[in-house]
Amino acid sequence: MTPETPSSPVAHLTVHTPLMPAILTWEIYLKDQGRSPHTIKAFMGDLNLLASFLPPDRTLGSITTQDLNHFLQWLEKGRGIPCSPKSLARRITSIKAFFRWLQRSGVLLNDPALRVIQQSVISPLPEVLTPEEVEAVLEVARNWRSRSKPDARPYTLVKLLLETAIKKSECLAITRNHIDPEGKEGPVLYVRYASPSNRYKERNLPLSEEWIEAYQEYLAQYQPADQIFPWSPRRLEYILEDLSEAAGLAKHLSFDMCRWTSALMDWKNGMEGDQIRQKLGVSKIQWREISMKLRQLAEQES
Known part of the structure; x- marks a missing residue:
């Protein structure tokens, strides 16, 4: 890996630099790379603990x-504050x-964290809707479209989540030009990201004529200017x-429950694993755990 150029933030760091300035x-660097504020906050909290x-x-x-x-042993046994397996991982x-970045940037010749054993933690299986519960939710939402004061918003929201498996943040980011009702191969949703570091998550997802x-109806009722769902999460x-x-x-229906339910429906319908992975917009590493959970969920329902 080529060391960072002199104009880069890491150029002033050497092996003699104390830990805190490097953090x-x-x-x-993370901000320049467009990493999310939540990720940066977590990284900084963890490294500040090391510095202390x-x-x-x-x-x-x-x-x-x-x-x-x-x-790490101190975090587990000596700090006096519980450290869950997930937090430790x-x-x-x-x-x-952090140390990989220092080594690849040419600050360190050897990476001291390389031999630290990574601890993988498998979180519990997510809660999903059964096929009967999916139909019950959709039936309620359909009925609300034909009430004396019709409301297409609930159906538009939940049906979109169940069809596309998008995340809450992706749903909130949808604008009117992200939806093409007359795509060449049918209606399509374009999931887009502003940050270059998230471009791998971008994808085109088919939409049903029923949803369109x-x-x-929803557009006629609410007339959103640009953002499709202009409300708080x-x-x-x-x-x-x-x-x-x-x-x-x-069950308490949530964005995450809809996402997992959608993925599970695709899994049970025989969709190829890599297609589901691409639909979810996750990496191959993330897919390992997700696919294992989908397999377990499918076995539970069989």
């Missing part, structure tokens, strides 16, 4: 694999990403919760 430089554990005069070149392992990821019909979550309550479900 602050990494924060600048090590002596303040410890330089980058003097940090060893043993230092990092002692730090994330902190190991943060450490590895409800969407046209919490307001849209309330709409999903209202649907689940009206459908008599014991």
Whole structure:
């Protein structure tokens, strides 16, 4: 890997630089790369913990694999604050990403985090809707379209989530030009990202004619200027919760539940794994855990 150029943020770092200035430089680098504020905040919190554990005069070149392992042991057993397996795994990821960046940038010759053992944590299986619950929710939403004061918004929202498996953030980012009702191969939703670092998540997702019909009703009723769902995330979550309550479900319908339900329906319908992965907009590494969970969910329902 070619070291960073002299004009880059890392150019002033050496093996003799203390840890804290390097952490602050990494924060600048992450922002320049367009990483999400949530990711940066998590990385900084994890690295600040490491800085508080090590002596303040410890330089980058003097940090060893043993230092990092002692730090992780302290997090687990010596800090006095519970550290869940998931939090520990994330902190190991943060450490590895930071020292890998230093090594690849030419600041360090050797990466002390390379031999730190990564701990993978499999989170619990997500809650999904059964086919009967999906139909119950859609039936309620259809009925609301034909009430004395018709409302196509709930159906437009939940049907879109169940068809496309998009995330909450992606749903909130949809604008009118992201939907093409007359695509060459049928109606399509274009999922787009402003940040170059997220371009791999961009994709085109087919939409049903049934959804387009409800969407046209929705546009006539609400007339959104640009953003399709111009409400707060919490307001849209309330709409999903209202649907689940009206459908008599014991479950609390959510964006995440719709996403997993959509993926599971595709899995059970025989869609090829890589097609589901691309539809979800996830990496091949992320797909390993997701596919395992989909397989388990499908087995539970069989």
